[in-house]
Amino acid sequence: MSIKYWSQVGVGFLAFGFTALFSWYEGSALLDDPWEWKYSTPFSEMIHGSISTKEQIVDLDFFVYAAKFSPLFPSMMMMSASYLLVLLGYRFLKHRGFPLFLILFGVMYLLMSAFIVSSPTTGGNILFWLFVLMGLFLIILATLFHFSSSLGIKKQSKQA
CATH class of the missing domain: 1.10.287 (Helix Hairpins)
Known part of the structure; x- marks a missing residue:
């Protein structure tokens, strides 16, 4: 495997990692927005049912909230994940x-x-x-x- 391939994979993973961290941080504002819990916590509702406290919120819901209200980093995260999947698909298929x-x-x-x-x-x-x-x-x-x-x-x- 060439250095070109591995450098692309490395840059893709770095981009994905940084944008995931930023999305997670932006989505953590959900904890301070209890009136949005009913509409932005699909993963928590699947696990806990109705959400009544901050502790019941699952971290995946932070990404849902970030995608709804500040979509820059979730969009970049999705594009970098897509790039990685296409790159891996090209390599293996x-x-x-x-x-x-x-x-x-x-x-x-x-x-x-x-x-x-x-x-x-x-x-x-x-x-x-x-x-x-x-x-x-x-x-x-x-x-x-x-x-x-x-x-x-x-x-x-x-x-x-």
Whole structure:
């Protein structure tokens, strides 16, 4: 494995780690916003039912709150995680399954955007458009990758 690959992985993990920490910090404001507990604590409600104290809030809900009200770092976190997954998918799937992987990943983003299409918050609307754009980008990238690799194979077979 080359130094180019590992440097990309390292930068991706650093970006993901820093943005996750910043998102977690911004989302910790949920502890001081009890009237938002009913709407921004889906993970805590799955575990504890109705939330009545700060101690019942699960850390994952901080990311939900940050995504709703300050979406810069959660968006960057999602993009760096996507970059890492695409990088790993390219490395392990090589040329055969990679376009299919990108299409499935893009469709997953489009489906996730359908869940937050009617979000009343600015952060939800930003994440909706980010999911849509990333989903379309990955599908277009898969199409381009498929056609460029199939053209490369045809060029090689004509030369032989």
